[in-house]
Amino acid sequence: MTFPSAFENLNVLSQHTLLSPAQLHDDVPASVRATQTVTTARQAVASILSGRDPRLLVVVGPCSIHDIAAAKDYAQRLKALADELADQLFIVMRVYFEKPRTTVGWKGLINDPHMDDSFDIEEGLHIARRLLVELNDMGLPCGTEALDPITPQYLGDLIAWSAIGARTTESQTHREMASGLSSPVGFKNGTDGDLDVALNGMLSAAQPHAFLGINGDGQVALTQTRGNAFGHLILRGGAVPNYDSVAVAQAEAALRAAKLPVNIVVDCSHANSRKNHALQTLVLKDVVGQILDGNRSIKGVMLESNLFEGNQKLARPQDLRYGVSITDACLGWDSTAASLREAAERLRTMPR
Numbered sequence: 001m002t003f004p005s006a007f008e009n010l011n012v013l014s015q016h017t018l019l020s021p022a023q024l025h026d027d028v029p030a031s032v033r034a035t036q037t038v039t040t041a042r043q044a045v046a047s048i049l050s051g052r053d054p055r056l057l058v059v060v061g062p063c064s065i066h067d068i069a070a071a072k073d074y075a076q077r078l079k080a081l082a083d084e085l086a087d088q089l090f091i092v093m094r095v096y097f098e099k100p101r102t103t104v105g106w107k108g109l110i111n112d113p114h115m116d117d118s119f120d121i122e123e124g125l126h127i128a129r130r131l132l133v134e135l136n137d138m139g140l141p142c143g144t145e146a147l148d149p150i151t152p153q154y155l156g157d158l159i160a161w162s163a164i165g166a167r168t169t170e171s172q173t174h175r176e177m178a179s180g181l182s183s184p185v186g187f188k189n190g191t192d193g194d195l196d197v198a199l200n201g202m203l204s205a206a207q208p209h210a211f212l213g214i215n216g217d218g219q220v221a222l223t224q225t226r227g228n229a230f231g232h233l234i235l236r237g238g239a240v241p242n243y244d245s246v247a248v249a250q251a252e253a254a255l256r257a258a259k260l261p262v263n264i265v266v267d268c269s270h271a272n273s274r275k276n277h278a279l280q281t282l283v284l285k286d287v288v289g290q291i292l293d294g295n296r297s298i299k300g301v302m303l304e305s306n307l308f309e310g311n312q313k314l315a316r317p318q319d320l321r322y323g324v325s326i327t328d329a330c331l332g333w334d335s336t337a338a339s340l341r342e343a344a345e346r347l348r349t350m351p352r
């Protein structure tokens, strides 16, 4: 019997075989320095989550990466800031290559690196891996959203922290993938604010799973995982924000009731900033205030930040403004640096 028969793949237009994860690793190898950055950062995040390291994890950077020059420019500034504030903050750059869309839209640099619907995924994977190697070579760890369950085989060795997004936190496929990720993984609450989907995600991802995956050679493989020991909850707001002390106390109680580690990261953006990028600084101030008031469950924060504030509509690359987001609106660099410096300064007043 020929494959496909006349009765299947009726809506599939074409399939094009891509290079394997092993081939991409050969094309763009991880340097020793990059690997050290990833390993040290994963350990630091794990120590923060287990309470051994009192610093605040900060995942900060563009909503999405679309321009490599701008991403490197941003990373250089962030690395200097990370070194300056390293006594209080452990800074990981948000390096998001895959965007989950509410309906449709540009799905990120891996899916469509030329931003023209040419979907040159093979080139997208190369660009993404080269950037991750460069950033880790600078000593700047990278965090990302694990969206496509195949991508971690290509890039996962260069990722220090991962998120499962609000739109996929209830998906079994993503929980299975999370159970095998090498980095600590945060589960976001649902877009409607539901915490249970994230808690169930954490419970599921902590367990071993067996599922269909791909191996290094790109072959379909029965994949069996160990379970991820460093799952945590990310509060990103829903119908209303959920970063305030009452919402955080409710999340803590829900984590305790589910017998999960009481570890929370607050996403200062999305529904917590009511999608107004400038309000992220106020959310951060509030969260730092909660920590100064004695909160010990908030282990980290997330900020969407770029070189310049706001966002712009997707256009031809030559028509885009440099350093401005083409997805969610972001804080600009100056206010990002000022708010992180202020957060560190306030945290320094706290007896450890």
Ligand SMILES: O=C[C@H](O)[C@H](O)COP(=O)(O)O
Binding pocket: 063, 099, 100, 101, 102, 103, 104, 105, 270, 327, 328
């Ligand atoms: O952070 C990114 C966006 O909020 C998410 O990808 C959804 O984007 P959309 O609602 O513009 O599709």
Ligand SMILES: C=C(OP(=O)(O)O)C(=O)O
Binding pocket: 063, 096, 100, 145, 164, 165, 166, 167, 188, 236, 267, 270
């Ligand atoms: C899509 C994102 O967030 P969320 O899943 O919370 O909407 C994001 O952080 O890019």
